Amino acid sequence: MQLSDEEDDYNLSLSKFESMLKTNKVLFFDSEEFEEIILHYLDMGKANLAKKALKLALEQHPKSTGLKLVQVEMLIYEDKLDTAEKLLNELYAIEPHNEEIYIQKASIYSKRDNHEKAVELLKTALKYTDDFADVYNLIGMEYLFMDNLELAKENFIKCLEEDIEDQAALYNVVYCFEFLDQNEEAIEYLSQYIERNPYSEIAWHQQGRLNYGLKRYEEALRAFEFATYIDDEFLGAFMEKAKTLERLKRYEEAIESYNRTIELDDPTSYALLRIGKCYEKLGNKSMALKFFNRTVHEDPLLDKGWIAITDFYVRQKNFQKALYYVNKALHIDNENRYYWKRYATINKELNFFEEAEHGYRKAVEFGDYMLDTWLFWVDILQFLGEFDTAVQTLLQASEYFPEEYEVEYRLAGLYLMLQEIEKGKFHLSNALRLNFKNHLLLEHLFPVVWEMKLVQKAIEKHSKK
Template identity: 55%
Template sequence: MQFSHEDEHYNLSLNKFESMLKTNNVLFFDSEEFENIIHHYLDLGKISLAKKALKLGLEQHPSSTNLQLFQVEMYVMSDDFDKANKLLDKLYELEPNNEEIYIQKANVLSKQDEHLKAIEALKIALTLNDDPYDSIDIYSLIGMEYLFIDDYNNARKYFTKCVELDPEDYSALYNVIYCYDFADKSDEAILFLNTYLDKNPYSEVAWHQLGKQYFNQKAYKKALAAFDFAIFSDDTFIGAYLEKGKVLEKQHNYKEAIENYKYTLLLDEPSSFALLRIGYCYQKMGNDELALYHFNKTVHEDPLLDKGWIAITKFYIKQNNYQKALYYINKAVNIDSENVLYWKLYAQINHRLKSYEEAEHGYKRTLELGNYEIETWMARADILILLGEYEAAVFNLDQASEFYPENAEIQYRLAGLHFTLGNNTEAEYHMVNGLKFNADYHFIIDELFPKLSSKKILKQLQSKNKKG
């Protein structure tokens, strides 16, 4: 690699500064050298070194506006907005037409959630810039501010300006599509991308994004063509091969889908997503051996990918091999004990194996982690009833009724539980509710509480309901 004179000068400055830090000898640098050194450390995330360079820079060049703007940036990093604003006011008095002052002012306002005021400051900065190409960064900052306030229409307009000025600004291009997606304007996104591609026909990124739009619209032939163009534009574009594989899966062309997924493994390090999809393709083709092989490779490559563990577990459930399924879901739970999907499967498998205490624990953890599906509440309640934990079952169902206040199945269970516990008033209340919400479900009492089926009060309430 050859360095230009600027690169050599930059490296010399950096080496000279780091050498100075080791020897404690104070050396002189011009202000531009300090700016480059500070930029370097900020880009690397070495904030303490950036601060040292800034401190020394201001000591040697106290009137440098650019170095003082770095000081503003440091104040903002420390949430010291008062000092930042005071310094900006001072700089404004000296250089009222310096666009960087307004950009930093916008940065301060944005950090304080004053996004509309930040936009005003950035728009002033735009008026102070004569070169449209140099305005790209400001347009992008304005777009981000609009995103912060969920104004996707205006955000899109400013990101579009970035793309118009620099067609290879793919970050802005992604943001334009993001805005269309969030506003659920897929047709407009497709129109935008096609217009863009008319001028930039070899943009693999735009073809890739167009393919994803067609995929979401289930226009699979058009999606496939778009991904083929992306690959034609760049035959090492992994994302296009992955998306093409997904389309081919939808078209039930599993063999060709596997070829595309496998090609990505040759281009880069093994991808857990590609391995998982290959496994699913083999499973759909009926090749269980290769499916399981790729599911295992998936979790080996990425043990934190829950879809991999779930695929293996469901593979064994499908084969009615619940012991093997339990073995793998236990491994998954040990890796991530906060994953609600793992606990749900753990509960269901133990339920099938009639390991009721373990199943109840699994359902409880599922609920604790935020899965409030009616089936989860019911399954846990029924196991608690089976285990004779009636009061715990009541507490569980009382919580469930807060989410499903007019569910007859909950009411009948509560009626049966309260009758069993001798709380006849509460039992009658829930029985009446159950009959009101759905009279056909009263058989739940007979199934879960067979000893109560002969209770006169139950028959009286059912008879009263029929007459009513």
């Protein structure tokens, strides 16, 4: 009841102040009321109203240290650091044991990027404060600014020892553990924290997330389930739970969890896409396609939605429709190597070889250096009779795969087709050395070259080694 009364008094003070501004009547407020009003407007980003309230406050309470400290906070907020520092020095002469003076001085040094001095002042504030949690939290933030994650973590843990409900500090502790690559230690810390605060949905969620990252999906699922039991509207936990159920191949339950996220908020294209993927894994093609279509309807610029439909039709061997949808994805992101590779593969299946060649070339141009991409590209160039371009492409591929027999057999065949005999013999020798067992690849790719006497002689010679 007391909290409710305090809230009523707080709201009454705000209403009274705003009414005063409208009527131009000057009403009296005590200094604490003014502090709450000013800080409320600062928190709301209403700096002008905060300034008006501060001006009236200092007129009614010119000697209030609390109000002057609020004035300092506002000056720091406006980056008027020298003025704020001067006022703090005046206050220090009056109240040298006021912890808020040290906290605000620390804030000034922090803004000047002197974080070591800020920490020093905050440690002094610890001697005079009753709110240890807040000061430890501030020290932790200063160490974060200095990239000293170990000391930051240590102070955020101290903050939580003082105030176990400080969610920001909990997130920061986990962040420090993760940045330091101490995920096991983070899970252990969260287990101890949960023993003291078993109904912290944030702690359970973070523990689940860490276990998921370590591929401990059963443990992750258990943690996410606890988070959703504690807060049945915790959208993030339901989303993570659904992802974990997918990993465990429990697709029907994953769909339920994704659907819960849609109930809690507007449907996201990500959730719709994953539901479609789950239905596809269950063999329910019509529902899969329905959700893929809902995905692109929800977010027409989500290229992953168009690619999901593309892959769906590729698996159905309906390459005409697949081509239509991969073009949609490329229209959104025409520098994505994975999309160009799909484009090339689909066109190859449709016997559109020039388009396929263009697709493989673009895939490599945008960073796809996989061996199969090079080889598919070269084989199409060869089919199109572009032997010189095929050779140059293979030489480029050999920079990434210097000891790859499939590259060497192709170089041998192409050089011999071009009547560059010495180069052909050199690469044939390399290919046979690297992988004699697969020498029939040459016959498959270059039947005319295969019949050449020098080729048969080289194979025979190598077989006797």
